[in-house]
Amino acid sequence: MSEYRYYIKKIFQPAPNQVIIEAGDKVGRPVFKYQPGQYAMISYRNRRGQLEDKHAFSLASSPANSQSIIFGIKIEGAFTRGLLDLQVGDELRVFGPYGNFCYQANKYPDAVMIAGGIGITPFFSALNYAHDLKLSNKLALIYSARTRLGATFYPEIRNLQANNPNLKTLFSFTEESGAVEANIINTRIGAEQIKNFIGDINGKTFFICGPSLFMAAIVANLLKLGVPRAQIKMEEFSMIPDKSWSARLKNISYALAFSVLVGAIIFFSFIYEPKSKASKNNYDANQLAAINSATYERMITIYDRKNKALADLNQQILAATNKAATNATSAGNPVGTPAAAPVYRPATVYTPAPVYTPPKTSPVPTTGVSRAR
Numbered sequence: 001m002s003e004y005r006y007y008i009k010k011i012f013q014p015a016p017n018q019v020i021i022e023a024g025d026k027v028g029r030p031v032f033k034y035q036p037g038q039y040a041m042i043s044y045r046n047r048r049g050q051l052e053d054k055h056a057f058s059l060a061s062s063p064a065n066s067q068s069i070i071f072g073i074k075i076e077g078a079f080t081r082g083l084l085d086l087q088v089g090d091e092l093r094v095f096g097p098y099g100n101f102c103y104q105a106n107k108y109p110d111a112v113m114i115a116g117g118i119g120i121t122p123f124f125s126a127l128n129y130a131h132d133l134k135l136s137n138k139l140a141l142i143y144s145a146r147t148r149l150g151a152t153f154y155p156e157i158r159n160l161q162a163n164n165p166n167l168k169t170l171f172s173f174t175e176e177s178g179a180v181e182a183n184i185i186n187t188r189i190g191a192e193q194i195k196n197f198i199g200d201i202n203g204k205t206f207f208i209c210g211p212s213l214f215m216a217a218i219v220a221n222l223l224k225l226g227v228p229r230a231q232i233k234m235e236e237f238s239m240i241p242d243k244s245w246s247a248r249l250k251n252i253s254y255a256l257a258f259s260v261l262v263g264a265i266i267f268f269s270f271i272y273e274p275k276s277k278a279s280k281n282n283y284d285a286n287q288l289a290a291i292n293s294a295t296y297e298r299m300i301t302i303y304d305r306k307n308k309a310l311a312d313l314n315q316q317i318l319a320a321t322n323k324a325a326t327n328a329t330s331a332g333n334p335v336g337t338p339a340a341a342p343v344y345r346p347a348t349v350y351t352p353a354p355v356y357t358p359p360k361t362s363p364v365p366t367t368g369v370s371r372a373r
Contacts (some may be wrong), residue, residue: 036126040096062128101235116210
């Protein structure tokens with residue numbers, strides 16, 4: 001693995017969620033050699049002075065430019081947000097180049113490049129390369145983005161088209177509306193749009209780069225048009241992880257921790273989950289009803305026992321009082337007619353809550369609901 005310590009020459013944000021970085025050798029030596037479409041891994045020191053793990057990004061610059069390399073990066077995570085703290089003159093560690101998703105001019109005389117979002121970067125490298133070498137190769141670019149502002153390198157691509165008669169472009173801005181231009185549409189790229197723009201598919205090689213779902217849709221449309229699978233080249237545009245042993249060990253530890261967590265969840269779900277998942281709602285409702293009913297009956301029983309005990313005590317007191325009065329009269333010591341013992345009356349009387357009636361449960365459904373380098 002080749003490591004290069006370059007320094008930032010330019011860094012700016014063409015849009016809020018993008019950053020462009022140009023870097024090169026500090027004393028002006030040529031940068032490493034690479035082909036259009038390849039990528040490199042980069043690392044930098046963060047605010048705390050710690051070296052960040054390497055992440056992979058496509059090279060957007062032309063290999064014909066030996067003094068600088070350029071990265072077009074989408075801001076979507078901690079690593080890419082940290083790039084915004086860098087300034088001109090800061091060190092950028094670069095590793096590479098890597099990848100086989102390459103545009104080879106002598107092999108592909110008629111190429112169609114279809115990009116989604118930040119997936120434009122490897123194609124921007126190829127377009128610049130063709131411009132710098134004044135290639136006669138036929139190039140067609142279909143670029144889909146939400147808006148013009150979010151379309152990385154959009155102004156630069158328009159300039160390249162103006163200076164290269166062999167390049168034609170079609171832009172799809174899916175979140176814009178209103179009037180469209182000759183090579184701009186507001187609909188998603190489908191088989192009809194590709195056919196109308198490309199025409200004859202014979203002899204063409206199709207390169208696709210972008211998010212996974214975007215690429216899957218484009219491939220399906222190309223196959224629908226009859227493009228042979230061998231003429232379709234793809235590169236999923238997501239971050240490629242660091243391959244160092246420290247990064248691998250970190251990923252393994254994360255995987256083990258996740259596996260333990262999942263295993264624990266599955267284990268306890270087998271212990272506590274009802275046997276029939278389909279009757280889980282009814283099971284819970286019936287259990288709650290049984291608990292409430294048992295609780296109510298228990299409280300009634302306790303209440304009845306307490307009242308019975310108090311009534312028995314009152315009867316015993318009354319009997320004892322009457323007996324004492326009778327004995328006193330027989331002995332010649334009349335004490336008057338004994339009064340009935342006061343009946344015990346509790347300060348508050350418990351009023352039981354109404355018996356819980358479980359709600360009717362709906363039947364359990366049988367069917368489920370259904371990055372940038």
